[in-house]
Structures are given as C-alpha cells and as structure tokens.
Amino acid sequence: MKGLMKIKKIISFLLCVSLVMCFCANTAFAEDNEILKIFDFEKIENISEYPEFSGTSNSSKGVSSAVSDGVFTIGKHASATHSMYVDFTQYIGEKTTYSVKLDIMPSFASGKNFMVRFGAIIQLVSKGNGKYVIQRMTDGKFVTENQTEFTFSDLTSGLAFAVKDKTTVDAFYVKNGELTLIYGDMEYVENSSTKAGNLGFTFNKSADGDISMDNVTLSDGALKISDPDPDEPVNDITKFEFTNISTDIFADEGETLNLPVTAEATSGIEKIEVYIDGEIYETLTDTPYVITLQNIDRGSVTVTAKAVSSGKSESEISSNVNFASVDNAYTVFEDSDFADGEGNVLKSGISMYSRRGTVKKDTADQDRGTSLFVGADIPDTSYSSSDIPYIDIPLKSTSGRVNISYDLYIDKKDSSGRKTMVLRLSNDKDTNIVRFTNSEMKLLNNLVTEYSEGKWYHFSVKADTVQNTVSVFVNGVPYFCKSMLSSSNSDGNQSLKLLRLYGPGEENAGFTAIDNIKVTGFYDLPSVTDLTEENGKIYAKLSSGIFAGSIDESTVCLKNSKGKDVLLENVYYDESKTSVVITPAKKLVPSAKYTVEISENAMIADGVYFGEKVLYEFNAKSDTVEVSAYNVSVSGGICKGEVSVKNTSDNKITVFAVMALFDGTKCEKMRIEPITLEKGETKTAVLQGERGSADCAQIYIYSDVFASKLLGEIFKKSF
Known part of the structure; x- marks a missing residue:
C-alpha cells in the first residue's frame, strides 16, 4: 500500500503541475482556473503544521489523525458524531465561484456512512470492498438519486465540488483525473455545519472507521468536463474491475486463487494481460475472465491486469495478494466419512x-x-x-x-x-x-x-480471533478478506x-x-503485548498461549541497558493470564531500560519451537520520578550535564540531580542541583563545572541530599 501511495504522490504532483499549464479531454479544471492552494502532505510530519485543519483529534470521541508517507488519515473509533474542517476562506477571499478537489480513501464497514460538506452536503454509504453509494441532502434528509457504486479502494479516486456564484454546487467523482458528475446544481447553503469556504468531513455517530486523503486542491472557477479533443483517441473500455473481491487479499501459501474480472468495451475486449510483480503471468481471451493464481512462491505479490479492447484502448487494475505461512499448521478437526x-x-x-x-x-x-x-x-x-x-x-x-x-x-x-x-x-x-x-x-x-x-x-473460511477478522473464499474466489468476525x-x-x-x-x-x-x-509466534510490574514480579503478557513446560530460566532472561543479564529468582508461565512471569533477585532500577528476552527454544506447543527470539523493551516502574532525557557535553573546558525529570507521584516533591566528574576511578568534582516538582510536572536540571582532568561524567537522581535512594538509571559518558 505504501508503495502505491508513493507512486500516486508522484502522479498526482505531475497532474497538479499540468493543470496550470495544459488541459486535455475530461480533465478536472477549466482552462482559466488558477490553483489557489494545494495540501499534499508530502513534507510534513504532523497535521498541526497546517493550521487550516481543525478537529483532527478528540480523545473523548476516539478521534485521532496522522500523516504517513505523504498521506493524511483521520479516524474515529467511538460512538460519537465528530466533524473535521479545512478552512479555505483566506484563499477564497471575495470569490463566489471556486472549486475543491481531493483524493480520498475511506475505510468503513458495510452499511456505515460519513458526510462531506462544501457548500452542500453529500453522504457516502459503504457497500463494502471500497465501494460507496453517494447520497445527497434534500429537504433535510439524505436520498439516493444515483445508485452507482463508486469505488474508493485506493488513492486513485476522489471527490470534487464546484461552488457556482454561491448559488449552486456540483459534486463530482474523480478517477485518474477524469470527472463524473454525481449531483449537479445542488442548493448552496451556509450555516454552522456547512461553513462558508470550509471543506468538512463528519463521522456519523455509529460510523467507526478512517478517511485517508491526499492532494486537497482549491482552484479559482468552476469545475467542468471539457469537450473531447476530436483528434484524441477515445478509450472505449466502459468497465474493467475485479468482480466482488477485495483490493487486498490474504490467502495461504500454496493456495489456488481465482480472481474473476469484469471487462466491457464498445468495440469488444480483445485480451486481458495478467502480470505478477510486473512480469507477464498469463493472457486471457475467453469469457468469463478469471485470473488463476497457483504455485506462487512469494509472501506477497501485486497482481496487475491490463485490458486491451478491439479498438486498441487499454485499462489497468491491480490487487495486492498476501500469502501466509502454513508451516506451523495442525489439524483441529477432520471428517469426510x-x-x-x-x-x-x-x-x-x-x-x-x-x-x-x-x-x-x-x-x-x-x-x-x-x-x-x-x-x-x-x-x-x-x-x-x-x-x-x-x-x-x-x-x-x-x-x-x-x-x-x-x-x-x-x-x-x-x-x-x-x-x-x-x-x-x-x-x-x-x-x-x-x-x-x-x-x-x-x-x-x-x-x-x-x-x-x-x-x-x-x-x-479463514478466522482470526486475535485480529477479530474473518475471510470467506468460495471456489477459490476471495469474496471477503478480513471483515469483522463479531462486533x-x-x-x-x-x-x-x-x-x-x-x-x-x-x-x-x-x-x-x-x-x-x-x-x-496455526501456531503463530506470540509477541509481548503488554508488561506490568506487581509485587516485585514482572508480567509479560503474550498475544497467544504457549507451552508452559518450556518456560524457565533457560529460555527467558532479563537484560539491562548494557545488555547484561539481570539475576533472576524465578521464571514461569501463568496460563490464566497468558503471561510469562519473571521475579528479579533484586529490585529493578527505577526508570531504567530493560529487555525481556524469550529464547527461540521456547515452545508454542509441545515440540513446536518459537524458532526466533521474542524481545520486549520497557522502562522499570518508578513511584516517584521518571527520567526522560540525559545529555553531557564539554566545551571550552566546561562540562555541562542536563537531565529531564517528571514527577510521577501524587505529591509535590524535591529530588536531587548529581553530576560527578571522574579521572579514572577517582571522583574529582561533584555538582548537585535540587529539583522541586509539582504533581505531573517535568523540569530539566542543568549542572556544569570545570572539567579539569576528568575523563568521564556520571549523572544520578537521588531522593535526598544524602543519596539515600537512587531514583533513576546512572548515566555515564566518557570524554
């Protein structure tokens, strides 16, 4: 998916440049349109870098967002209505006619819906497999006047709106730069939800899902579908798609898959060429068109089909197929007699x-x-x-x-x-x-x-009770992949x-x-999903059960930040908590980094070995302070130490930061700095002094000036 997104970024960028310079048949913008603003998310790491975006997070409503690989994604995962807006008003100014276009890839369970607002309101209702029916608001309710199922399964499709004289709005479906009018001349409305000059997205109360978007483009003027160039060859392929299957397919190694394809053209279909990771795999010439995948020896492949019409038009579609290992299989039940x-x-x-x-x-x-x-x-x-x-x-x-x-x-x-x-x-x-x-x-x-x-x-039927998903294949056709197993x-x-x-x-x-x-x-390699410390014991919770008899001090160890083994008193597996329980011989240093390491010789089941190590890094629990950063630097004969400390207790406290300078094993000088912290407060202490002949600095955090209790890991730096 990330690779496809990157390719899409390049294509979309070139399209945006070409919009300013030249226009061909069925492009999205009229010739005199001026690009007013583009949000392409390519060079940002956080959506907060775009102040035009509001409502991108709300923890109480389960709303969060992220920018990854040049794509912005916002999601809601709780039962509450929520709206996000993109404010274009500073770019629109006094204009009354303008347009907005964006690439969009929603991910909602079938039957769930969300709204998009830009002078008018439309609602996308998920039909599953990336397909949506688009409704429009009429007389205070949504109606389905267009029964077409529009596909938004990757970032090659999108939506566009054209506001005309602040009187009417046109809504378009955009696919590879080409426009399809969904609803025309909708009434332009300005109110608290359809904010003037704002592009809005509303997650309905029951809608639990994500919306990914890219290349949000504002332009001067109304969108229109250009008249075809009489010298431009017309693509006569009217329909080309995988038939009722997921864009991303999850199967098992060695499994034969049948991927049906629907292809239609005015002049007829001459052939369909099938490529696996760019290499020709087979050519289909007879209907019904079915791509048969068998004996694939890679973990994941991209299947690309190219339809060629008798009029020599071409069209491509792709799907990602992921094959899971079956080496660790065991039979649960079998009966044919x-x-x-x-x-x-x-x-x-x-x-x-x-x-x-x-x-x-x-x-x-x-x-x-x-x-x-x-x-x-x-x-x-x-x-x-x-x-x-x-x-x-x-x-x-x-x-x-x-x-x-x-x-x-x-x-x-x-x-x-x-x-x-x-x-x-x-x-x-x-x-x-x-x-x-x-x-x-x-x-x-x-x-x-x-x-x-x-x-x-x-x-x-492929079920996963950990991932809570189910997939259904009928006669090798992957109709559903990773749908919800049970709400x-x-x-x-x-x-x-x-x-x-x-x-x-x-x-x-x-x-x-x-x-x-x-x-x-299938015996899947477990992972540590959580770690807690209680009564001097460490509980490393696993994603799945394992063979208790294989867990002891020979297969489990605890290492400190220097990679050295920590002396352990006891190690065992608690089946009721699905956890490896470790008892260190001594109390761990508060806030210090440690790593739980489960050997490749531990067993998932009796005689079924992990085969590889399972590691989990954590910071030891601290009841008083948490040390978040250390730093030591030397400049002009002055040694400077810095340490950031957070109060994790329920009370106001004072702790002491100490920097000791050593010449070999001899302590030459020492600097002490008290740090007073309110509950939850974080402060950085700065300690500095002349380096002298010192060749090493060490920083400590103590409970009091008498160094009664070490509160954090000792930080050492040699010069």
Whole structure:
C-alpha cells in the first residue's frame, strides 16, 4: 500500500503541475482556473503544521489523525458524531465561484456512512470492498438519486465540488483525473455545519472507521468536463474491475486463487494481460475472465491486469495478494466419512439435531460418495425456526488463526432464507457465513451472489480471533478478506466454539449436504503485548498461549541497558493470564531500560519451537520520578550535564540531580542541583563545572541530599 501511495504522490504532483499549464479531454479544471492552494502532505510530519485543519483529534470521541508517507488519515473509533474542517476562506477571499478537489480513501464497514460538506452536503454509504453509494441532502434528509457504486479502494479516486456564484454546487467523482458528475446544481447553503469556504468531513455517530486523503486542491472557477479533443483517441473500455473481491487479499501459501474480472468495451475486449510483480503471468481471451493464481512462491505479490479492447484502448487494475505461512499448521478437526458414534453424536464429534426434518448419511452424487445431509423429506408448511434441522461441527474452543474448509451442496432453492451456516464464538455470538435464499447466496450478511441448485461449492473460511477478522473464499474466489468476525468480540479474546449448518425452512422438501470438513489451526509466534510490574514480579503478557513446560530460566532472561543479564529468582508461565512471569533477585532500577528476552527454544506447543527470539523493551516502574532525557557535553573546558525529570507521584516533591566528574576511578568534582516538582510536572536540571582532568561524567537522581535512594538509571559518558 505504501508503495502505491508513493507512486500516486508522484502522479498526482505531475497532474497538479499540468493543470496550470495544459488541459486535455475530461480533465478536472477549466482552462482559466488558477490553483489557489494545494495540501499534499508530502513534507510534513504532523497535521498541526497546517493550521487550516481543525478537529483532527478528540480523545473523548476516539478521534485521532496522522500523516504517513505523504498521506493524511483521520479516524474515529467511538460512538460519537465528530466533524473535521479545512478552512479555505483566506484563499477564497471575495470569490463566489471556486472549486475543491481531493483524493480520498475511506475505510468503513458495510452499511456505515460519513458526510462531506462544501457548500452542500453529500453522504457516502459503504457497500463494502471500497465501494460507496453517494447520497445527497434534500429537504433535510439524505436520498439516493444515483445508485452507482463508486469505488474508493485506493488513492486513485476522489471527490470534487464546484461552488457556482454561491448559488449552486456540483459534486463530482474523480478517477485518474477524469470527472463524473454525481449531483449537479445542488442548493448552496451556509450555516454552522456547512461553513462558508470550509471543506468538512463528519463521522456519523455509529460510523467507526478512517478517511485517508491526499492532494486537497482549491482552484479559482468552476469545475467542468471539457469537450473531447476530436483528434484524441477515445478509450472505449466502459468497465474493467475485479468482480466482488477485495483490493487486498490474504490467502495461504500454496493456495489456488481465482480472481474473476469484469471487462466491457464498445468495440469488444480483445485480451486481458495478467502480470505478477510486473512480469507477464498469463493472457486471457475467453469469457468469463478469471485470473488463476497457483504455485506462487512469494509472501506477497501485486497482481496487475491490463485490458486491451478491439479498438486498441487499454485499462489497468491491480490487487495486492498476501500469502501466509502454513508451516506451523495442525489439524483441529477432520471428517469426510461421518462414521456413527453414540446417540445423536457422530464418532468425529459432530452433533445431529433432526427436529422435524432429518439428518442422515447419503449420496448426493456417485463420484463423491457418502456425505452428511441436513434436510426435510416431507414438505411441511407449518415449519417454524424451532423445527429446522441442523448439525454442529465442534471447533474445540480454538483460538488464533484458524482455517475451516468444507464442500457444500444445495439440493433445492429455499425462499425462507433459513438455510444458513454460522460460525459461533465461545461467547455464543454468531457470525453468519452464508445464507441461501431463492437464487441468491449471501456472504457475511453482505455480498450477494448467485448460486445454482444441484451443485457443489467449496468454502474456505479463514478466522482470526486475535485480529477479530474473518475471510470467506468460495471456489477459490476471495469474496471477503478480513471483515469483522463479531462486533461483540472487539477485544479479540474469544475462541471459536462451533460451525452450525441449518437445513431448509419452508414447505419445500430438500436438503443441504456437507462433505470433506477440515479445520486447521496455526501456531503463530506470540509477541509481548503488554508488561506490568506487581509485587516485585514482572508480567509479560503474550498475544497467544504457549507451552508452559518450556518456560524457565533457560529460555527467558532479563537484560539491562548494557545488555547484561539481570539475576533472576524465578521464571514461569501463568496460563490464566497468558503471561510469562519473571521475579528479579533484586529490585529493578527505577526508570531504567530493560529487555525481556524469550529464547527461540521456547515452545508454542509441545515440540513446536518459537524458532526466533521474542524481545520486549520497557522502562522499570518508578513511584516517584521518571527520567526522560540525559545529555553531557564539554566545551571550552566546561562540562555541562542536563537531565529531564517528571514527577510521577501524587505529591509535590524535591529530588536531587548529581553530576560527578571522574579521572579514572577517582571522583574529582561533584555538582548537585535540587529539583522541586509539582504533581505531573517535568523540569530539566542543568549542572556544569570545570572539567579539569576528568575523563568521564556520571549523572544520578537521588531522593535526598544524602543519596539515600537512587531514583533513576546512572548515566555515564566518557570524554
């Protein structure tokens, strides 16, 4: 993504320069437009360098922002409404006609929305996968007059507004510099929310997400779509996009992926060339167009497709594909035979609930053999939710990264929408994987695609209870990647309990068959996510559980700032807290830097080694002061020491900074400076004196003038 952003920065800069000098067909600005202001974020590190931006942070509303790689991002992650504004009034002056354009990449869950204001208000409603329907404000409410799903999945798309005589406003969709009018002649409004000359962004109350933007450009004059140059060849490719898949795809090493592509052109499509990291991979000439990725031996690749029309027009699209390692896989559950067990539980642990329907072993087709059927033999119009048959596939409270694969067969279509499969967490909250209704297959309660009866479909569900995400692949097509697993699992501390398949739920007889079920877990290298000190013990909390028997003083050590081992009294693993517990033999020096080091020989599970070290650096807890900076310099025979100290106690205190000058091991001179600090206050003490023959300086922070208690790490500097 960062690489793409960099390329986009260069392209956008060249476009902005060209706007002042020359204009071609379908460019965004009329020929006489003057660029009044551009915010490109390229040379700034913090948005505070642009005073025109306000409302870029608000901790109480979960609002924060950052500038990274030349892109500004603002996000809201709490249930509150919040607005951010960009003030252009000093550049607009007395002008009544002007325009603003920006590249934008919002990231919101499907169904969530946000508003953009510039003399008029539009609202972007997320449809998922970077696609948004844009509504406009009419008579005090938002209406959808344009059903087009506009794509904002990377920073090649944007929005533009043209204020005309402070009377009307046009809103445009911008793609690669070309304009599409979304809504024209909207009423120009000035009020407390649609501030004159201000570009505004409003996160709605329930909208939890981020908005990234780049090249915010103000120009004199109204935007207009230029008439095509009769000598300029017209691109006759009318549609070219990946079909219902994510821009960024996350798969497993060795997995075969199918990436369907929709391509249309007035003259017809001649071919689609496919490139992997810039090298030609395959050429597609027959519909339906599907890119098949297999045997990819790299961790991540960029897939680029170039469509060429019969009229020799060209268009490109790209997607990033990331392949995760499968070296540390283990089998959680597997069943394709469905052998009988006891009662309603099969030998493998699948529980069967026939209710008023039936659960049985049968054959859907001769080639496949025995499958497990969930269905109804006799139509019954009185079926209710409590009558629907289902099976439960146990997931054994599996946590972390988990892949669930199975084959699914639909005998007949069902209009009730009760024919579903859900993934249940240990807190009994469900994520709906698929719902079959009539001819539609609905994935994750979002994307709708068609399916056929009497046909097998291969599902691959990739869940991660730490990242709280789920991805759904059907017949190798990555329809969803890393959607939210469950809104009630925001802390990511749940495990997977079961996979439930419901049968039909209406008057039609029929069944759903399932086969080749396999659940695979992955041992991921844990990391230290937090560290606390309590009662002389250090608790290093891990991102996932490990094998307790491998944790002792041979696999865990504590090092000081000089890289030397600290003497330890005890080391063990506390399973209930998912933490490595370390007890130092002596109290740690307050505020000093230490590093917890877990050896590559520690085990994730019995016999499964870390394979690499896990490190976590921290500053030892201090109940009195925190030392934030040291410095020693020598100039003109004078030695100068500086130390910054913060009061972390609840009371006003006085501590003492000491600088000692040494000649070898002999202390030649000493300077002492008292520092009085209010609660939470930070001060810098300056200590200086003649260097003399000293070849080393040391700085200490003591509790009192008698040096009763050292409050910080000893800082040493040799000359």
